[in-house]
Amino acid sequence: MATSNPNLDKSPSALLRNNVRQLKEKTEKLKTDAKEAVRRMPIVLTEQQLKRLKEHKYASEGITLFDPFMQEFWKWLVEFCPLWAAPNLITIVGLALNIGTSVLLMIETNGAKEQCSRWIYFLTALGLFLYQSLDAIDGKQARRTNSQSPLGELFDHGCDSVSAVFVTIACCCACQLGVYPWLMFLACMCSFFAFYAAHWQTYVSGKLKFGKLDCTEAQFSFIGIYMISTVSAAFWSKSIPYLQIEFRILVALLMIGSTAWSSFNNLRLVSQGGCGRNFSSVAGTSIIFPAWPIGILCFLATVASNYSTSHVLEEHTSLHLLCYGLVFSKITNRLIVAHMSRSPLNAWDSSYVGPLAVCINQYFNLLISEHVFLWFFLLYSLYDLLRYNIKVCQELCDFLDIHCFRIKPPTTPTTDQHH
Template sequence: MATSNRNLDKSPSALIRHNVRQLKEQTQKLQTNAKEAVRRMPVVLTEQQLKRLKEHKYASEGITLFDPIMQEFWKWLVEYCPLWVAPNLLTIVGLALNIGTSVLLMIETDGAKEQCSRWIYFLTALGLFIYQSLDAIDGKQARRTNSQSPLGELFDHGCDSVSAVFVTIACCCAVQLGVYPWLMFWACILSYFAFYAAHWQTYVSGKLKFGRLDCTEAQFSFIVVYFICTISPGFWSKSIPYLQIEYRIFVALLMIGSTLWSSFNNIRAISQGGCGRNFSSVAGTSIIFPGWPIGFVIFLAVVASNYSTSRVLEEHTSLHLLCYGIVFSKITNRLIVGHMSRSPLNGWDTSFVGPLAVCINQYFNLFIDEHILLWLFLLYNLYDLLRYNIKVCQELCDFLDIHCFRIKPSTTPPTNQNH
């Protein structure tokens, strides 16, 4: 009888259950250790900021051209999303797919200078469309599951700031704009600035204002570019009849023109004054000061690109612009937190270390190879961005007693089923 019991214990189903149980225990232990490690990091948000974040209410105005049409699709799509799926989980999955396909395109086009396989262009279009869809339904999913919180808005805009960098560079790679490095430089830098200016305006007025042509339309424009590449990879190197201008130059000029127009509209709105006392920002501070971080980063990027001894912009175009894009994402996230918590911005940020190190290395003719330094710059700023974002999410989750990627069981039923 004892032998029979031992054989039963060693049966395949019992072993599988035992292994699954062990795996669960190890996973929970890793999660606990990771949470404790994050909690031991230096505090980012003050008690006052946390209280104001809790009180924050989303405010926006304006509607884009495609939104009325897409809203019907998004309402239909969210119905197929299980109720146990957390809204932030949708956003991060979409972002991961978008980044993955964009990075693949950057690698395969050799820094935006060569064509690549048609299926990579198609995958990049698909990754962007999935991100757009999941990013659009996360708020609807939050209302369906009664899990709305300020963390959702913060997480959504933070992911958008990262996506904006990869999407812009990937589009330039698709049209092989790297053969004109300075044109690609300004197309990307001005796109970063336009996104930052939109949140600068929000920090001043307290409302996120959408134009008739905004993020949704820009994303569909990029998807169209990827589909054209899928059909004819060499299309963008051809010239427009009679004008003798390559199609890729036309795309770059269109990007520059649209971002300048968007930036002009936001700066004009900023110049009209803020919603605070004496026309100050939401934090009661200067409406001009938020221009300092982005202006400083752009200045350092121009200096590093112009005075590089090894021509890093020309030789490593995508990598170079990605480095400064990660810095842009960090200072944009700081601005978003500043707006939602109605708190002043600091003049210094740790993300400035990378751009300053590059300029110092150039000025003093140090022995560090610029290509190697660029990789160190990227790794440091990725760490700096992730550290900041993870810590902000952890502190806000602890304060609100919620989970970032899990829905906490609600004690009250949803009050609003309209989504």
């Protein structure tokens, strides 16, 4: 007697359920394998650093000009977030939107030298606004769901360091500043340094201090630039009456001036001494040492840009600056971890490999085409940044017994809306 094939006896709905079940099993296996692969990576944080990260308490001082007005909007917006949404999940969604729209603008403007479609400028403005809003409500969502942890602050500042790179370059692309590559180089490097200096001051004083014009105001300025480009991208090439300088040069000068002023204020606070013993940093180390990572990065970036025989800064402006921007993000994240864990900074970091390799390649008369080398530099810096950030999050999650993108226990809303 012939036996029937069980697969033929199943209804379409049963087959669908079976396929969904198999897909879930494969997804869970993939997640488990990925977690194990991350755990097998070299350890980044010591036991002492993990303990100090657990003990860390957020401390800030100062209110920016727009914050009192935006707080009402952010309090209203957070009420629309479902209680199952983890604060870090909200932040990473906003960052993904911000990076995606910024990269699209970089590609379409051909190294910040050309105009592109109006809708791309508008999408970039929307991406930045969404990131700003989601980034502002993640702390409120954490208190609302009783899921506060040191990981939240670390994750938030880490995402900000990445966003600062893409937003700065995208802003230059929006006003076609790439036609003046060295001016764009200076504007971007000053912006990177200002962000680093703010966390350098925090590492020294133990408290993040905001000025009247700070991140929120800078982000709205960038959104304004994107919206002007949406209306008329050709506006930036026009000259200011009587002054006879282009509007895009004015934008660059304002970026350089504002970031230089911010850096000056933070360095002035650093020079007053730290909160540690004998006016040292929070880790009891020299308040001057954090100048080493950012100093070596600026030096190597300037050397590589100036001595390039193929004029890589002029030809591939956005790509060139993005490579060094990812290195900036890595060293800034190391500084943030050092502050929160009250630990000293290491003199060497794997992120220096890319900038050093570029200079060595130039010294030996371009063994590899500089344009090709830039792509290797970009991929390596991206890998190095992701490896460090993911490993830090995994180690801290395991130590605190929490999930990065999921709220572990059931949550109930609270009424605490403290900023």
